[in-house]
Amino acid sequence: GAVVSQHPSWVICKSGTSVKIECRSLDFQATTMFWYRQFPKQSLMLMATSNEGSKATYEQGVEKDKFLINHASLTLSTLTVTSAHPEDSSFYICSARARPSTGELFFGEGSRLTVL
């Protein structure tokens, strides 16, 4: 089956530093990857959609200069949280859609970010 690997699974950083999260599709080509953020006891909120070789599309209210998304290949997308602050602490989950798409999303394991 389709496997998406996300790394790191958890990270603790100091306020003001940057953190990079990687999302890889291991056995399929992901033309589109989605990045979600989930605060405690809340739903998955779409942050941005990234397509291979093009700029990411950000949801309203998500700062593109703070959450840098790069989709350099058909199997890798990265999310960099720049100048992280405590309010950025959250569970970040990537997901990927295979080609041709059936609609189904395949999720990474998630990355729990804690900013001190």
Added chain:
Amino acid sequence: GENVEQHPSTLSVQEGDSAVIKCTYSDSASNYFPWYKQELGKRPQLIIDIRSNVGEKKDQRIAVTLNKTAKHFSLHITETQPEDSAVYFCAATRPDNDMRFGAGTRLTVKP
């Protein structure tokens, strides 16, 4: 864009009883409706899905029904067990669109 609403937000049932979670969607072009189960700190797991050309789908104790006219779909879990306790999310999408999730339902199955 798509807007998905989910009810109830919490649901508590006795072991062996049935649980029903309902969702509505706004985009009549959405044609794929998955249900995910998420345990604390883990990724969502697809438990069942339905496409718009089908009105009902069943997989053992889990079933999903879809009413395209009314734009709502429901998850039915029969003979609930304590291990069914988790947060359940519905979602709606089209193959080339992003996926929007409902707010989630925290299901507690009491032994």
